[in-house]
Amino acid sequence: MAKFAYAYQKIVGLKESEKRQAEWMLSDALGKLQIQQLSLEQLLSERKLWEDRQTEMAQSAVSLGELLAVQQYISYLDSCIQSKNAEVRRANGVVEQSRSHLTVKLKDEKVWLQAKERAFNRFRQATMLQEQNELDEMATVRFMFAAP
Template sequence: MARFHYAYQKVVDLKSSEKTQAEWLLSAALGKLRSEELTLQNLYEERAEWCQRLQEASSTAVPLSEILVMQQYVDHVDTCIMRKLTDIKKAQREVDDRRNFLSDKMKDEKVWQKSKERALDRFRAVVQSKEQNELDELATVRFIVPAP
């Protein structure tokens, strides 16, 4: 029996490889987003801790200069939180872009896989037709040539 050979197999392989690369890119973007979110969570925890310290310092006999330093640090953490929120938005946009890119690559791969499947179906139909013709010819020869 003849073997199936798809003329565009390298294109199918390329599309599959592109999809895999797109999956890796999405995975990296998701990792970066998670990292940014974790950093933001740490900043919120640090801010809460320093606000608590500031609250305690204001109710006890702590020099005003020390309270001002604490407040400046809380303000600095607030600024870091604002920057981190911007970073998270950027990372989220990157994740969305990577998802769309992966979606496009998956569609491309699916189109080429379907094309390959249709070519394989046509190949099988041709092979089956040839086999049927050979069987019909064999039956005809047996009918024409009587058994001894």
């Protein structure tokens, strides 16, 4: 029996490789997004901590300079939080781009795999037809030799 060899197997392999690369890119983008979100959470918790500290200081006898220093630090944290929010939005955009890129690569790979499957089915049908013809021919020859 003949062995199936798909003429475009290298393209199928390339499409599988491109899909794998797109999966890695998405995984990397998700990791970076997670890091940015964690950093944002840390900034928000630090801001809350300093805000609570400022409230406590306002209720006790501390100098105005200390209160101003804490307020300036909270303002600095606010600007860091705004910047980090922008980074999180950018990271989300990269994740969405990676997702759409992966979707395209998945569809592309699926098209080529379906084409390979159709080619294999045609090959299998042709092989089965050839085998049936050979069996029919053998039966005919046997019948002719058996009949006197």
